[in-house]
Amino acid sequence: MDLHKFYIQEGEQPLDTLKDTCGFAGIFKQIGVIGDSLSAGEFESRNENDEIAYHDYYEYSWPAILERITGTKYNNYSRGGMTAKEYIDSWADQNQFWQWNQAYIIALGNNDTFVCHHPLGSISDIHPHTPNDNADTFFGNMGRIISKIKSIEKDAILFLVSPQLRGEPCDSIIHQIAKGLEAICKMFSNTYLLNMTQYGPVYDENMRSAFGLGFHPNPMGYYCYALMIGNYIDYMIRKHLKAFAELPFIGTNLKYSR
DSSP, rough: OOGGGOOTTTOOOTTOOOTTOOOOGOOEEEEEEEHHHHHHHHHEEEEOOOOEEEEEEEGGHHHHHHHHHHHHHHHHEEOOOOOOOIIIIIIIIHHHHHOOEEEEEEOOOOOOIIIIIOOOGGGGOOTTOOOSSSSHHHHHHHHHHHHHHHOTTOOEEEEEEEEOOOOSSTHHHHHHHHHHHHHHHHTTTTTTEHHHHHSSSSSHHHHHHHHHTTEEOOHHHHHHHHHHHHHHHHHHHHHHHHGGTTTTTTTOOOOOOO
């Protein structure tokens, strides 16, 4: 058997290969997901007056699909319309969502920036050890969320997901979000960027015509996104094998290397 099949191949980029199993994404026991409509499995409906309504169908969401594919338990803390500000200010506390997980996937930014028009800010708004000093901006509130998670489990593994490009003028802001999230990953331990801005497909009208139901995905679109997230995690694990070797010890006082 050729063990090199399990390693990053020369020149390989994230999402070059989409495994049906999502590979090493299946090594986790439990993952928490903090996100908006995309993570909540939101679908759009239209009534006889052509009015749109929005519905969260968690069983069709990409975390639910990854749970079925990998066997990992996914705790979904998302909701359509969620922002980093609402999550840290009220949503998590109201729903008792500050729970222990081995790992977390945080996929926010679209509503913050393009719906609620919260200021983006910069990474200088983040104070990892004194999060109450963070500015009330998207990056500041993202920092507060991560600091809170780290206070629950200091060794938790975090995956931050940047938004996909849309082929529209807003793409310049999406690039800023991705760049900021990349910098945040360097501020916190065990934190990795799933750069869907750079490596994911452009979520334009052409893609939505096949994989969308209005602006949001259809069931096939959510399945595709699940495969992309799962395989991106597999890629990151293969790229940083040693960093994930002691995954079972997270939440214990056990170590192999000291």
